[in-house]
Amino acid sequence: MKYFFIAGLSIICNLNVIAQSKNTTAQKNNQTNIVAAKPKLVVGIVIDQMRWDYLYRFQPLFASNGGFKRMMNDGFNCNNTMIPYTPTVTACGHTCVYTGSVPNIHGITGNNWWDKNANREMYCTEDKSESGIGNAKGDAGKMSPRNMLVTTIGDELRLATNFESRVVGIAFKDRGAILPAGHSANAAYWYDRGTGEFISSTFYMNALPNWVSDFNARKIVDSFYRVGWQTKLDKSVYKQYCTDDVKEYEYKAFGKDALGFPYNNLAQFINKDYNKIISTPHGDKIMIELAKTTLLNEKLGMNKATDMLTVSFSTPDYIGHNFGPNSWELLDAYVRLDEELGKFFDFLDAQYGKGSYTSFLTADHAVAHIPAFMQEHKLPGGVFDDKAAEKEMNAELLRQFGASHLIVSSSNFQISFNHHKIDSMNLDKEKIFDWVIKYLKSRNEVMNAFELDELMEQPMNKTVREMLANGYHQSRSGDIQYILKPGFIDGMKTGTTHGLWNPYDAHIPLLWYGWGIKKGSTHRETYMTDIAATLAAILKIQMPSGCVGKVITEVIQ
Numbered sequence: 001m002k003y004f005f006i007a008g009l010s011i012i013c014n015l016n017v018i019a020q021s022k023n024t025t026a027q028k029n030n031q032t033n034i035v036a037a038k039p040k041l042v043v044g045i046v047i048d049q050m051r052w053d054y055l056y057r058f059q060p061l062f063a064s065n066g067g068f069k070r071m072m073n074d075g076f077n078c079n080n081t082m083i084p085y086t087p088t089v090t091a092c093g094h095t096c097v098y099t100g101s102v103p104n105i106h107g108i109t110g111n112n113w114w115d116k117n118a119n120r121e122m123y124c125t126e127d128k129s130e131s132g133i134g135n136a137k138g139d140a141g142k143m144s145p146r147n148m149l150v151t152t153i154g155d156e157l158r159l160a161t162n163f164e165s166r167v168v169g170i171a172f173k174d175r176g177a178i179l180p181a182g183h184s185a186n187a188a189y190w191y192d193r194g195t196g197e198f199i200s201s202t203f204y205m206n207a208l209p210n211w212v213s214d215f216n217a218r219k220i221v222d223s224f225y226r227v228g229w230q231t232k233l234d235k236s237v238y239k240q241y242c243t244d245d246v247k248e249y250e251y252k253a254f255g256k257d258a259l260g261f262p263y264n265n266l267a268q269f270i271n272k273d274y275n276k277i278i279s280t281p282h283g284d285k286i287m288i289e290l291a292k293t294t295l296l297n298e299k300l301g302m303n304k305a306t307d308m309l310t311v312s313f314s315t316p317d318y319i320g321h322n323f324g325p326n327s328w329e330l331l332d333a334y335v336r337l338d339e340e341l342g343k344f345f346d347f348l349d350a351q352y353g354k355g356s357y358t359s360f361l362t363a364d365h366a367v368a369h370i371p372a373f374m375q376e377h378k379l380p381g382g383v384f385d386d387k388a389a390e391k392e393m394n395a396e397l398l399r400q401f402g403a404s405h406l407i408v409s410s411s412n413f414q415i416s417f418n419h420h421k422i423d424s425m426n427l428d429k430e431k432i433f434d435w436v437i438k439y440l441k442s443r444n445e446v447m448n449a450f451e452l453d454e455l456m457e458q459p460m461n462k463t464v465r466e467m468l469a470n471g472y473h474q475s476r477s478g479d480i481q482y483i484l485k486p487g488f489i490d491g492m493k494t495g496t497t498h499g500l501w502n503p504y505d506a507h508i509p510l511l512w513y514g515w516g517i518k519k520g521s522t523h524r525e526t527y528m529t530d531i532a533a534t535l536a537a538i539l540k541i542q543m544p545s546g547c548v549g550k551v552i553t554e555v556i557q
């Protein structure tokens with residue numbers, strides 16, 4: 001702990017010196033050139049799993065100089081921003097935000113998908129032709145954005161400036177760093193849960209920069225494990241806003257004996273388990289420290305051309321999955337994140353000058369309430385155990401057709417079949433499909449099931465149909481789609497998740513702030529795909545190659 005404070009203090013002192021000298025330059029610039037022709041820097045912020053309603057549910061708890069109120073009061077708030085496709089998951093979300101495109105075009109159809117051409121499951125950013133850079137364990141570094149079939153706004157910024165603009169992506173999740181930064185990014189850094197260090201891949205570089213190695217050597221994760229996680233506010237606040245601290249339907253993220261606050265026993269994970277830190281709000285603090293360190297060492301926003309940093313906060317997703325939207329843990333994490341984002345904007349103001357950088361904040365998807373919490377309050381909802389259903393269906397298909405494991409995947413609410421087996425054994429494909437559809441429709445949790453090839457002939461709401469069509473890619477989607485009833489999730493009895501079309505999964509925050517941004521708000525329906533289109537307009541550069549979004553003209557000064 002002491003070590004961390006001393007190391008941290010010296011860095012903060014150094015930063016202050018740089019910040020002060022920059023500050024005078026920034027002030028001078030502001031005096032001579034009131035409105036610059038372009039921002040020095042674009043900072044894209046994605047809060048993994050943030051629901052739009054958190055902005056208002058927790059508004060009384062957010063600080064006036066915190067991140068959320070600053071963006072809402074001094075920037076532009078698009079209150080009704082929707083995700084226009086399914087599945088509403090991390091990889092698709094990060095790709096859509098930065099490409100303005102949908103899975104039908106950009107090809108990222110899930111975090112994982114069954115690839116019909118390769119006849120195997122694929123991870124969104126996997127790339128076995130690349131190796132890890134830094135202290136990377138196993139496949140953690142074998143990553144690239146090559147599965148993404150279109151350019152990002154960062155790629156377009158690089159193209160527009162003859163590659164003078166510098167673009168870097170950072171996140172705990174590999175996909176949260178790699179997909180936003182794009183193909184021509186200068187670097188992407190993500191967290192290896194096996195080693196507790198930030199790494200990269202040979203796609204970007206041949207060696208980890210010294211400053212990243214130095215950052216890792218600070219062992220910040222260990223320091224935060226020693227701190228543990230205690231409530232920040234008075235207990236009465238949590239009681240007012242949330243369920244009881246300990247609920248049997250919450251996932252015991254820190255071990256079966258760690259039932260609720262305070263979580264004082266996290267030091268036990270030092271050198272043993274570097275995955276646990278991502279279920280604490282300390283992950284956000286580490287991400288902001290890494291963001292500042294990245295800006296200074298990669299010298300972003302200090303060049304002639306506009307640079308770009310993409311930051312994804314992965315921690316809120318894990319906290320949300322484990323404890324749910326009505327938990328003490330989630331409230332505590334957002335109050336802390338608000339404070340940290342406020343300090344981050346203070347840093348950016350001091351470093352670059354207020355109003356000389358453009359920032360936006362959004363989410364890659366939102367989340368459903370924990371179904372047992374819904375049931376507790378007589379609200380509709382439940383759990384569909386998709387893995388158990390897959391097992392049951394495969395057992396019955398074996399009995400009927402004499403072939404094992406005909407279903408190879410049930411991810412992304414889609415059933416994929418082993419077509420090689422069906423063809424080589426000369427099985428009746430339509431009969432197999434019909435039986436599976438009948439089975440799924442007979443399940444109480446399922447609203448509808450049908451062959452994806454027949455999506456356009458299905459009688460269904462046009463918004464849902466359009467979202468499914470936008471999410472469909474011919475070689476990277478399944479054969480049969482199923483849709484759960486509202487309030488139902490796939491997975492386990494504890495915790496919650498996201499992924500379908502419903503507003504609780506698809507309604508996301510979208511805040512704009514800084515250079516080129518008007519003050520104001522709108523309730524007009526806008527879409528996740530509009531973010532990249534609007535950024536392109538602000539920066540006066542071409543839209544990304546698969547962009548289908550529209551410019552949100554109200555945002556632009």
Ligand SMILES: [Zn+2]
Pocket residue numbers: 049090317321498
């Ligand atoms: Zn998630």
